[in-house]
Amino acid sequence: MTLGAASADTGRSDRSCGVRTALAGLTTRGRSFLAAGLAAAVCAYVLGQPDLLRVGMLLAALPLICAAVLFRTRYRVAGSRRLSPGRVPAGSEARVHLRMDNVSRLPTGLLMLQDRVPYVLGPRPRFVLDRVEAGGRREVSYRVRSDLRGRYPLGPLQLRLTDPFGMCELTRSFSSSDTLTVIPRVEALPPVRLAGEAKGYGDGRQRSLALAGEDDVIPRGYRYGDDLRRVHWRSTARYGELMVRREEQPQRSRCTVLLDTRGLAYHGAGPDSAFEWAVGGAASVLVHMLERGFSVRLLTDTGNSVPGEGADGFAGANQESADAAGLMMDTLAVIDHSDGTGLSRAYDVLRGGNEGLLVAFFGDLDEEQAAVAARMRQRSGGAVAFLLDSETWVREPITPSDPMKGQEERLRMLREAGWTALGVPRGTSLEALWRQADRERSGVVTAAGGTAGRGGGGTA
Secondary structure (H helix, E strand, O other): OEEOOOOOOOOHHHHHHHHHHHHHOEOHHHHHHHHHHHHHHHHHHHHOOHHHHHHHHHHHHHHHHHHHHHHHOOEEEEEEEEEEOOEEEOOOEEEEEEEEEEOOOOOOOOEEEEEOOOHHHOOOOEEEEOOOOOOOEEEEEEEEEOOOOEEEEEOOEEEEEEOOOOOEEEEEEOOOOEEEEEEOOOOOOOOOEEEOOOOOOOOOOOEEOOOOOOOOOOEEEOOOOOOHHHEOHHHHHHHOOOEEEOOOEEOOOEEEEEEOOEHHHOOOOOOOOHHHHHHHHHHHHHHHHHHOOOEEEEEEOOOOEEOOOOOOOOOOOOOOHHHHHHHHHHHHHHOOOEOOOOOHHHHHHHOOOOOOEEEEEEOOOOHHHHHHHHHHHHHOOEEEEEEEOHHHHOOOOOOOOOHHHOHHHHHHHHHHOOOEEEEEOOOOOHHHHHHHHHHHHHHHHHHOOOOOOOOOEEEO
């Protein structure tokens, strides 16, 4: 980035604009010198004192000369910014590294470096850089922290130039900026056994086995990286292209995490609100399931799913778990309340096929929406619901609670439909509820005379 005035062959309007910019950059000291010089010149003319006139001209000329020299000084300075890390959980700190390189042949004067950051991340950082030699560099860093998830722009970077006498200051800005993503807090969950779809890793997995016989083998086309020892020469000769034997392909268990984002289902705001707990809970379950080898997707009440890979919307086996987790964390970082009033769109998505394990985070449910949520259980191998009564998360209830239409009634409806449903009191950790869901699910299976062992689910 080149700092300084435009070239001398610009038009008259550019020159006049440059003069106004230089005069606007005068500091309080520079303006005081200019005013004192003009006053001394006027007094010298009235009183007929030529010596006083020379003093006034000197006082007035000094800030003008400093402004002209500073404005016409051309510094070629390159600036860069690096975030470490670029994605950080809420409540954690990230460090921003700034680097300034003087790519010109002339040393710079005193520079003040300033970066623009949102007020949520803290005060605006400022650094004073001494003279930077030709070809030299300076590196500084600062920390940012936010308790609120979201995406926050950083930049553009600004440099403030000043003359040695402090008469004038000019500000130049870089054009580039970066974005810091603050994701929800992720709580580590213990591995428990929850009933889900039978296909997957672990004791309950089923594999698609290749037939071992020469005549019954099911070949496929050769792909780059395949082991040449798997080449099936008979099929290669038959089809005229290189064919390889299929290996056994593990089928990942599926898990859908449903997040209720309806604005009317939550009360309160801030990091400790019920909605933020639900977002953090969904993030924790998503990361936990990906670490356990599940194919996972995030579904909201609007019917939108993340990631949208393939027709079913799941993060398939050919997608890295880290990429899928990053995509869903970025989505949860900026997710907000929806304008919807019901869960019918999410139900339409879920009734399309077997969803494996379904983990849902619901806000306030009325009788109609509780019935819709109960029907979601029909298409899942296992279902766990965390029901938040958001009125208990605020200091004063919004409306008096009706025992017949309260949270216990909604939990009963979900449990009768086959859900493992738990209420979420204020301040409860998801880890404790996760273990409680495992205990309650085991009790339900035992009472039904079955087991959650082989063929019935995977470790979650």
